[in-house]
Amino acid sequence: MFFVSLIFVLQFFLILIIMLYTFFRRGVNFKTGIAFGVLFFIFIPVWIMISTGTLELSRMDFHYTTLQDIIYNESINSSRILIAFLFSIILYLYFPSRYSPNVEASTIRPNFKGYLILYIIGMLIIFIGSGLLDGGDWYQNRESFMQTEGALAVFVVFIVNSVKILIISSLFYKWTIKSISFNKLIFFASSFIIFDMIFSGNRIYLFVTSILIILSFFKRYPKTTLISFPFLLPIIYAFGYFASIFRHIRGPLFSSGLPSFETFTKALTRAMALEPPSIKLFFIGISESINLNLIYSLFNNFNDFLLGATYIKPLFFYVPRSIWGAKPESITVIAADMFGGSSLVTTIIGEIFMNFSFYGLIILPVLLWFTDAFITRSLKPYGLLSSIIGFFFGVLFFRMPFSDEILVFIFLVLILWFFNIFKKYRFIVSRNDNYKK
Numbered sequence: 258m259f260f261v262s263l264i265f266v267l268q269f270f271l272i273l274i275i276m277l278y279t280f281f282r283r284g285v286n287f288k289t290g291i292a293f294g295v296l297f298f299i300f301i302p303v304w305i306m307i308s309t310g311t312l313e314l315s316r317m318d319f320h321y322t323t324l325q326d327i328i329y330n331e332s333i334n335s336s337r338i339l340i341a342f343l344f345s346i347i348l349y350l351y352f353p354s355r356y357s358p359n360v361e362a363s364t365i366r367p368n369f370k371g372y373l374i375l376y377i378i379g380m381l382i383i384f385i386g387s388g389l390l391d392g393g394d395w396y397q398n399r400e401s402f403m404q405t406e407g408a409l410a411v412f413v414v415f416i417v418n419s420v421k422i423l424i425i426s427s428l429f430y431k432w433t434i435k436s437i438s439f440n441k442l443i444f445f446a447s448s449f450i451i452f453d454m455i456f457s458g459n460r461i462y463l464f465v466t467s468i469l470i471i472l473s474f475f476k477r478y479p480k481t482t483l484i485s486f487p488f489l490l491p492i493i494y495a496f497g498y499f500a501s502i503f504r505h506i507r508g509p510l511f512s513s514g515l516p517s518f519e520t521f522t523k524a525l526t527r528a529m530a531l532e533p534p535s536i537k538l539f540f541i542g543i544s545e546s547i548n549l550n551l552i553y554s555l556f557n558n559f560n561d562f563l564l565g566a567t568y569i570k571p572l573f574f575y576v577p578r579s580i581w582g583a584k585p586e587s588i589t590v591i592a593a594d595m596f597g598g599s600s601l602v603t604t605i606i607g608e609i610f611m612n613f614s615f616y617g618l619i620i621l622p623v624l625l626w627f628t629d630a631f632i633t634r635s636l637k638p639y640g641l642l643s644s645i646i647g648f649f650f651g652v653l654f655f656r657m658p659f660s661d662e663i664l665v666f667i668f669l670v671l672i673l674w675f676f677n678i679f680k681k682y683r684f685i686v687s688r689n690d691n692y693k694k
Contacts, residue, residue, distance in 0.1 A: 258329070261336050262307050268343050269300050275350045283357065285472060286644045287629045290651015292350055293468065295343070298604060298656055302546035305537070314550050315541065317531060318504065322597035324550050335556045341618055342606045349622035349629075356633040367427035367642055368676040372420045375672070379417035380456060386410065411574060415661075419669035421453060425466050426645040429473065433641050443470060455516075458507040460500050464543075465652050467496070469645070494539065501542030502528040545602065548656075551592060552607045559595070563612045567591070570660035571667070588658045605655050628654060635670050 276292035306312040312327040329336070425446060432442040450466045453459070475482040505528035510516045516524075532538060540546075567588045576584055586594075588608045592601040609617035609624070632650055636643030646669070653662045 258333060261333055261340070264340050265300075265303055265307065265336075268340065268347065269296070271347050272296055272300075272343075272350065275347075280472065281476065284476070284644050285469065285648035286357075287632050287647040287651040287654075288350060288354060290648040290653075291346070291625060291629075291655050292651075293648075294604075294652045294655030295346060298544055298548055299339075299343070299606075301540055301544035302549040305540060305546065306549070309537075312546055312549060313541070315547065319547055319598070322601070324547070324554050324596050327550055327553050332553055335553045338556045338615075339552065339606070341615075342610070342621065345618045345621045346606075346625070349625040352622065352626065354633065355626070355630040356637065367423065367430055367639075369424065369427040369431070371676050372423040372427065372672070376417060376420045376424060379413050379420065382413050383410075383417065384456075386413075415664050415668045416672070417457070418665045419672055421462050422646060422649050422665075422669060423672065424449060425462070425469075426642055426649065429469060429645045430642050432473070439474065446470065454500075454503065455507075455510070455521075458503075460503055461653065461656060463500055465649055468652075469648065497543045498534060498539055501539060502532050505531050548602050548604050548607070551596065551601055551603060552610075554596060555592070555603065555607050555610055559611055562614050563591070565612050567608060567612060567658065567660055571663045574660075574664060585660075587661060602656065603658075605659065608659055624659075625654075632666060635666075639673065 272292050272295055276289050276296070279286065279292070280289050302312055306327055306329050310329050312329075314322075314324050314326050327335075428437070428442055428446045428449075431437045432439060437445070446466055450463045454463045471482075502525075506521075506524040509527075510520065510524050512520070532542070566585045570585045570587065573581070573584055587600075588603050588611060589600040591611065592603050592607070593599055603611065605621070605625075609621045613620050632647055633643070636646055639646075650662060650666055653665070
């Protein structure tokens, strides 16, 4: 057990070193996003497991599943498998990327207003279609909307997720080129992402945005960040605690339609009663340690391997399930069908194992390398914007289903292309009008 713990420590520092080296040399990008995702979503639960001997499952949130606590000294074999997959990710992290983000200023500027309008339209469609404006349960209404509207609902959700990334990345782009101050960046980015978390229920975008703010400030003002960090810890804890307990808030938040301040306060009070402040629960909540419980359960119990089925889902997402009942499901649904519930997050490690078993040890670094090349190459014309978007997708590809994030990225590139073409068209029309005058 000591030797296994020692290897975990070695892997942690190998990943931390390459992340910091890449970050200070090239800034944020897809590779730093993957590295941060591993450190946050895997190693925080690992440290809890090693230090306490157990990684407890939140019975309050996951009592309906068959997942169990991880007893460290009884799970050495599963830990060895996790170590093997972590080494395959380290192999990718230390292998040179095929393309590097073009961080030079680009002539293609982000269309912040256009992305914001598209986001508002998409959110209105979701709220009207799900009936949440008239009241209901956040989980049940959204699930009903996805089932009844099928491909249309999926299409709108992917569009909304794409423009969220573009809106946040555009704000960071404006700050990088000194179009807005750091204070304005924090204000606008925080306002947007907190609004989005409340109305969409999704915390991952708040998480990535917060990390981008911290890393950006740290790179520009390293001494100030290190000096002020102890004083910022209470704020970080309060912010992280709210994000952690938000899963208890979002369900009843829209029970009477758009939430009033009183409704929000009642939901917040209820959530704090369900999960009082606790250092251990704080780290379990923010790192979503349930994902590691699931990964260990997959290592021990999953044998019906999918042979890549979840990775081809983007080719057929538009086909209604009423026409093709056997259409590949998302990996989160397949995991939930096995262990209970409606959706369980496997991370990229669990998904590659469920598809390819131990062959995934060879496939995973290759998959990450090609995904990195595809994303970086596709975003190369967009200059500074490309590295910020790349970091976003690095975290998302580690944490979320691979097929879903590929679709989000494809829609994002199409949106960038559309607004670029639209901008050129407006320029041509405007120039012709001036000539006529």
